[in-house]
Amino acid sequence: MSAAPVESETGVWQSKYVWVTVGAVALIFLAAMQSLAVTTVMPVVSADLDGDALYAVAFAGTLATSVIGMVAVGAWCDRGGVLAPLTTAVVLFIVGLVIAGLATSMPVLVAGRLVQGLGTGGQTVALYVVVARVYPPVLHGRVFAAFSAAWVVPSLIGPFLAGAVTEFLHWRWVFLGVAALTVVAFAMVVLRLYRLPLHTDEPATGRIGPRMACAIAVAVGALALSLAGEVGVFAWAAVAASALVIGLAARPLLPRGTLLARPGLPSVVLMRGLIAGALFGAEIYVPYLLIDHYGFSPTWAGLGLTAAALAWAAAADVQGRFGDRLGNARITLLGTSLLVTSTLIAVATALLGLHAAILIAGWAFAGAGMGLMYPRLTVLTLAYSTPQNQGFNSSALSISDSIGAATSIAVMGIVFTALAGTDAAFPAVFAIATGLALLALVPGLRLGHAHEESGTARS
Incomplete structure (x- = not known):
């Protein structure tokens, strides 16, 4: 108990x-x-490769295969160390980027995106397990706050930088440049992790085959769900069938x-999927509304x-500093x-035609709410976990993210x-x-408490 204040003071x-x-x-x-x-x-890539027919699949495919990566890496981590699964996930991410960056046709680019999805999903889960096995529980909130902050700069400069790279160099460097930088970022992690004892003393022994089959089924269902709108009058039937499979x-x-919102970890995972669906589903329509109704340029x-x-x-x-004090x-x-x-x-702005500044300022509340809840749910997931199921629980949290966002x-x-074409679409x-x-x-x-502030986990 006496070590906690020291760890908290020195930090991550x-x-x-x-x-x-x-x-x-950096990853x-x-x-x-x-x-x-x-x-x-x-849009530039699709036009260059004559790939309009596969435009949606280039996005949906990455989300779908990420579920497979999450499950595979989660099970792998639960059976031993984290370095090998993390390395494999990062390599797949890099290989996918290189394939996409060198693609001469849209099917090849989509293939690269599918490989990239395997790496993206696995990398996320592996990094969660790294946090669980490297940092003391008192610092978990700080680490996940740093992860959340790592999304801020990309959201500020990502679209602008990608546009500039495409305009002055080539769109291929959007993929290849990130691949090169990922090698550097991973080197920072692997050189340190290589010297640390990251294996669990009681590895999981359950069968992985059935779980992998389920992951593939979820991926297929998620991909079908993203394409449901293409079947016209049968769209809702396709949605229902895909949702049932998922x-x-x-x-x-x-x-x-x-799915029954039982107290504890099940509710943690379910809540993550619901808030992910609420935010990520709606967020893509915020810039759309600004462009369609207010005449904003895509950049603005x-x-x-x-x-x-x-x-x-x-x-x-x-949340990282005061989450324990605030309480779940x-x-x-x-x-x-x-x-x-x-x-x-956002509903009122779209319905009443309020000033665009109201929508922009109002959407900041969504960011604040997610900043409080998102990393807290990750901290709780690890607090409810043991070394034998950290990988499973971390992958479950990420799978819930993907399913919630894809479905919404x-x-x-x-x-x-x-x-x-009606005034009701955006509202x-x-x-x-x-x-x-x-x-x-x-x-x-119904989140409960897993003694996350003291680091005592219970399943």
Whole structure:
């Protein structure tokens, strides 16, 4: 108990942690930069490679295969060390970027994006396990606050930088440049982790085959869900079928009782999926509204999200410093209130034609709410975990993210398309986000406590 204050005072930047911290944050930063940059350059890539038919798949494929990477790496970590699975995930991420960067046709680029997704999902889970096995529990909140902050700079400069690279160099360097920088970032991590004892003393022994089969089924379902809007009048049937496949296949990949919001870890994982669906589903329509209704350029519309990114980072830092003092119930109420306030402001702006500044300022509340809740849920996941299931639980959290975002984006997209040309289109998608945020209160008030402030985990 006496070591905790010392660790807290020196923090994650002390000499024995600094290279792991810098390298891990850099890996998160580069993944975020690449994700945001691709959104900017993909229209140019599609035109250059004559790939309009595969435009959506280039995005959906990465999300789908990331689920497979999450499950595989999570199981691998639970069976021993973390260095080998992390290395494999990073290599897949780099190989995918190189394939995409050198692609001469759209099918080849999509293949690169599929490989990249395997690496992205695995890398995220592996880094969570690194945090669990390298840092003392008292510092977990600080580390995940740093991870959240690593998304801020990409959200500020990612679209602009990607556009500049595409205009003055070539779109290929958006992929190849990130690949080169990832090698450097990983070197910082691996040189330090190589000397640390990262194996669990009681490795998991359960079968991985059935879980991998479920992960592949979830990936196929997520990909089908993203394409559901292409089947016209059968869109809702396709959504229902895809959602059924995802729901059935996801159950073995999530803690028992997740879909029923059982107290403890199941509610932690469920809440993460609901708030991810609320924010990421609605956020893609914020710049769309600014362009469509207010005449913003794409660059300025993207910058309209800057306030939310800054608020996310600030709130994540507050959570990292004072999360234990605030408590999980209070963080849930504060975070969901901020998210609901933001989406309701978006509904009112779209419905009443309020000034664009109101939408931009209001969306900052969403960033603040997520900054409080997102890293806190990760801290809780690790606190509820043991060395034998850290990988499983970390992958479950990321899978919930992906499923929540993919499902809400698909449903919102179909609703928006059905109402296109009417004044109800934008208010409808923001109203769906409001409903998801309110629904998150159900698991959010059942999070419980895993003694995360003292580091004593229980499953």
